[in-house]
Amino acid sequence: VTTERLEAFSDGVFAIAITLLVLEIAVPGEHTGGLAHALAAQWPTYLAYAVSFFIIGIIWINHHAVFSVFERADRTLLMLNLLLLAWVALIPWPTSLIATYMREGGEDEQVAALVYAGTMAGMGITFSALWIYATRRRRLVAAWLSDEQIRARTARFVVGAPLYVVAMAASSIAAVVSVAIIGVLAVYYAFAAGGAALHASEVDGMR
Amino acid sequence: VTTERLEAFSDGVFAIAITLLVLEIAVPGEHTGGLAHALAAQWPTYLAYAVSFFIIGIIWINHHAVFSVFERADRTLLMLNLLLLAWVALIPWPTSLIATYMREGGEDEQVAALVYAGTMAGMGITFSALWIYATRRRRLVAAWLSDEQIRARTARFVVGAPLYVVAMAASSIAAVVSVAIIGVLAVYYAFAAGGAALHASEVDGMR
Amino acid sequence: VTTERLEAFSDGVFAIAITLLVLEIAVPGEHTGGLAHALAAQWPTYLAYAVSFFIIGIIWINHHAVFSVFERADRTLLMLNLLLLAWVALIPWPTSLIATYMREGGEDEQVAALVYAGTMAGMGITFSALWIYATRRRRLVAAWLSDEQIRARTARFVVGAPLYVVAMAASSIAAVVSVAIIGVLAVYYAFAAGGAALHASEVDGMR
Amino acid sequence: VTTERLEAFSDGVFAIAITLLVLEIAVPGEHTGGLAHALAAQWPTYLAYAVSFFIIGIIWINHHAVFSVFERADRTLLMLNLLLLAWVALIPWPTSLIATYMREGGEDEQVAALVYAGTMAGMGITFSALWIYATRRRRLVAAWLSDEQIRARTARFVVGAPLYVVAMAASSIAAVVSVAIIGVLAVYYAFAAGGAALHASEVDGMR
Numbered sequence: 001v002t003t004e005r006l007e008a009f010s011d012g013v014f015a016i017a018i019t020l021l022v023l024e025i026a027v028p029g030e031h032t033g034g035l036a037h038a039l040a041a042q043w044p045t046y047l048a049y050a051v052s053f054f055i056i057g058i059i060w061i062n063h064h065a066v067f068s069v070f071e072r073a074d075r076t077l078l079m080l081n082l083l084l085l086a087w088v089a090l091i092p093w094p095t096s097l098i099a100t101y102m103r104e105g106g107e108d109e110q111v112a113a114l115v116y117a118g119t120m121a122g123m124g125i126t127f128s129a130l131w132i133y134a135t136r137r138r139r140l141v142a143a144w145l146s147d148e149q150i151r152a153r154t155a156r157f158v159v160g161a162p163l164y165v166v167a168m169a170a171s172s173i174a175a176v177v178s179v180a181i182i183g184v185l186a187v188y189y190a191f192a193a194g195g196a197a198l199h200a201s202e203v204d205g206m207r
Numbered sequence: 208v209t210t211e212r213l214e215a216f217s218d219g220v221f222a223i224a225i226t227l228l229v230l231e232i233a234v235p236g237e238h239t240g241g242l243a244h245a246l247a248a249q250w251p252t253y254l255a256y257a258v259s260f261f262i263i264g265i266i267w268i269n270h271h272a273v274f275s276v277f278e279r280a281d282r283t284l285l286m287l288n289l290l291l292l293a294w295v296a297l298i299p300w301p302t303s304l305i306a307t308y309m310r311e312g313g314e315d316e317q318v319a320a321l322v323y324a325g326t327m328a329g330m331g332i333t334f335s336a337l338w339i340y341a342t343r344r345r346r347l348v349a350a351w352l353s354d355e356q357i358r359a360r361t362a363r364f365v366v367g368a369p370l371y372v373v374a375m376a377a378s379s380i381a382a383v384v385s386v387a388i389i390g391v392l393a394v395y396y397a398f399a400a401g402g403a404a405l406h407a408s409e410v411d412g413m414r
Numbered sequence: 415v416t417t418e419r420l421e422a423f424s425d426g427v428f429a430i431a432i433t434l435l436v437l438e439i440a441v442p443g444e445h446t447g448g449l450a451h452a453l454a455a456q457w458p459t460y461l462a463y464a465v466s467f468f469i470i471g472i473i474w475i476n477h478h479a480v481f482s483v484f485e486r487a488d489r490t491l492l493m494l495n496l497l498l499l500a501w502v503a504l505i506p507w508p509t510s511l512i513a514t515y516m517r518e519g520g521e522d523e524q525v526a527a528l529v530y531a532g533t534m535a536g537m538g539i540t541f542s543a544l545w546i547y548a549t550r551r552r553r554l555v556a557a558w559l560s561d562e563q564i565r566a567r568t569a570r571f572v573v574g575a576p577l578y579v580v581a582m583a584a585s586s587i588a589a590v591v592s593v594a595i596i597g598v599l600a601v602y603y604a605f606a607a608g609g610a611a612l613h614a615s616e617v618d619g620m621r
Numbered sequence: 622v623t624t625e626r627l628e629a630f631s632d633g634v635f636a637i638a639i640t641l642l643v644l645e646i647a648v649p650g651e652h653t654g655g656l657a658h659a660l661a662a663q664w665p666t667y668l669a670y671a672v673s674f675f676i677i678g679i680i681w682i683n684h685h686a687v688f689s690v691f692e693r694a695d696r697t698l699l700m701l702n703l704l705l706l707a708w709v710a711l712i713p714w715p716t717s718l719i720a721t722y723m724r725e726g727g728e729d730e731q732v733a734a735l736v737y738a739g740t741m742a743g744m745g746i747t748f749s750a751l752w753i754y755a756t757r758r759r760r761l762v763a764a765w766l767s768d769e770q771i772r773a774r775t776a777r778f779v780v781g782a783p784l785y786v787v788a789m790a791a792s793s794i795a796a797v798v799s800v801a802i803i804g805v806l807a808v809y810y811a812f813a814a815g816g817a818a819l820h821a822s823e824v825d826g827m828r
Contacts, residue, residue, distance in 0.1 A: 005685060012636030015219030019227065019296045020640065027303045035308060035315035039322065050293065057289040064212060082678040086671065089640045096648045101656060108656035115660065222426030226434065226503045234510045242515060242522035246529065257500065264496040271419060429633030433641065433710045441717045449722060449729035453736065464707065471703040478626060604700070
């Protein structure tokens with residue numbers, strides 16, 4: 001399995017997981033007070049769709065940026081990538097869970113937020129492990145990547161996993177706090193630092 | 208992320224969204240008067256399938272035509288494309304919504320049409336924004352594309368977004384008017400003008 | 415849109431439609447007489463899965479064989495291909511319909527068979543139209559394909575569409591007759607003639 | 622159809638089947654004793670998701686390793702591959718079946734395990750048949766693969782099919798025994814021997 005084939009397969013899983021999110025948005029059946037009311041009442045569903053779509057999109061962008069610096073794959077990388085994909089493909093489920101129970105509130109809402117944050121933590125820890133495995137003693141990285149560049153990206157990676165665990169703990173305070181931490185992390189990985197991705201300047205120059 | 212990878216990922220989302228539409232067509236369960244009757248009664252579902260399949264197909268064709276004139280991608284383009292895909296992947300939901308409530312009529316039908324037109328407006332505005340961002344001061348376009356060609360395509364793009372908003376407003380008159388405007392726009396982008404796509408003559412000469 | 419991009423997008427739709435078929439196989443819920451009984455009772459579902467999987471697979475094989483002789487695409491080809499994909503992506507629905515109503519028998523069974531055969535007829539007629547459009551006066555075919563080869567393939571194509579219509583008519587006699595005709599046609603296109611595909615000898619020599 | 626196109630299409634089916642697994646994980650509706658309880662009660666669903674995700678991933682890895690040693694495809698290989706994909710695409714169904722009935726126990730649990738093991742047996746036998754067909758008298762293999770390498774891989778393949786049949790028989794003792802055998806086989810194909818895949822040393826050196 002070449003890294004190219006690995007990326008094509010991973011792309012497929014990302015594209016499907018991101019598109020399956022729409023299946024969690026229900027078409028209201030029996031309802032009182034008009035369809036407009038029924039649609040407005042399920043606002044957490046739209047929010048969850050938007051947030052999870054955005055998050056999977058960011059993971060996909062960073063996944064490519066990461067694999068573009070690997071020059072070969074070994075069996076362990078295959079397995080770590082498979083584990084990462086298992087977390088990504090799971091995302092539609094906690095998304096649906098939190099969308100359902102944010103409407104209910106109470107303790108169930110906190111449990112849903114815990115599961116959502118837990119899935120993100122699982123994803124984040126696996127992604128960090130994959131990066132560290134591949135770059136340890138320059139195991140799989142291309143020659144053109146400097147040691148300094150590796151260190152800078154490792155730093156950006158390492159910040160994510162513990163914060164996802166903080167988001168899990170925060171779910172015992174309020175679901176909203178938990179979700180807010182995850183949202184801020186997503187924006188951080190998308191814009192501020194680019195996660196394990198190249199710096200904005202590097203991406204700009206890419207073909 | 209190269210524009211090629213970006214297109215491959217986008218292709219995946221388009222292909223999945225277009226194929227998920229079929230899940231909205233129900234197999235009639237309990238019914239009186241025969242299966243033929245039950246199948247005939249859900250005619251709006253078939254219409255909605257056909258229209259949405261056609262629309263996603265047209266967006267896909269124009270998406271490729273647009274990206275074929277870009278010679279590189281930057282982070283903002285990635286984000287705008289992700290937002291565009293979020294609208295496209297959403298389409299099966301308003302499709303199911305309008306198919307369900309066109310059978311019911313009344314105010315709910317108008318709400319469903321509003322949501323359908325609103326999704327198309329969101330898609331159209333995002334697509335226009337993506338085009339304008341990428342072509343502004345020739346930011347990401349290939350050298351072989353003349354300024355005149357850019358202007359001609361911008362004109363074709365710009366016509367869509369306000370008309371989708373008109374389709375939203377028209378839903379307050381009747382769902383049918385709203386859907387008709389969207390249908391005419393789809394045919395326009397498919398045949399008459401080719402939307403942001405190349406002219407028919409240019410496509411004919413493409414490999 | 416190049417023919418390569420067209421094929422990649424079509425591949426995506428084929429792969430998704432063929433994999434969505436599994437969603438039509440139910441996990442028995444409440445039941446009496448044991449799970450083994452409940453599973454055995456839904457045998458038409460397994461048959462329908464196998465037949466439809468095989469049919470979509472054959473269409474995919476022939477789709478590639480056909481597009482391998484085209485050297486370019488025009489807008490009409492894009493539209494005909496989109497229409498073909500709309501029929502292919504629809505297949506999971508009549509598959510589920512016939513699987514449900516073959517268990518019931520009577521007139522509903524015949525209606526289900528009519529819809530199944532009708533979907534295949536729509537697909538077959540569209541595929542023939544696509545082939546005839548593209549090969550008329552050698553419009554889009556590669557130079558290396560002889561006129562004789564075109565004629566031989568056209569003959570194999572043309573035989574399908576009317577037989578699918580016969581299968582539709584046969585549904586008024588019995589659903590089984592209708593399904594049998596479709597099954598024989600699938601085997602014909604798979605083995606005997608290769609449909610619009612290359613002859614077995616040609617495929618054998620392909621890389 | 623080239624082996625490259627064959628692999629791309631197969632990749633699509635693998636990616637979709639593996640991602641559809643998530644649809645089998647339910648969001649608990651009405652429940653007593655809190656969401657945490659309801660989620661804990663459906664633990665077999667998570668186990669089934671993890672095991673099936675891992676198994677489809679391993680099959681995908683081995684599929685690529687196998688096709689990388691073929692230098693051409695013929696019609697019989699296409700058909701055998703289509704049959705293999707039919708088994709793979711089916712996996713979400715027995716996964717859901719065993720997840721549902723492991724919670725119930727009793728005879729139904731054994732039937733569910735029988736169907737799960739039977740699907741794996743069908744997949745394993747088809748995969749072995751495909752390998753044997755393609756390598757018999759070096760029919761489709763590349764010149765660089767030695768006869769000894771073929772024999773070594775055949776040996777690793779041949780071990781699987783009978784063990785899957787043993788797993789089927791074991792379901793009459795207890796579902797757990799059956800699932801354990803399948804799990805051990807998956808680990809064997811993933812790590813110990815690499816199934817029909819290249820040895821770990823060979824993969825390490827691949828680009």
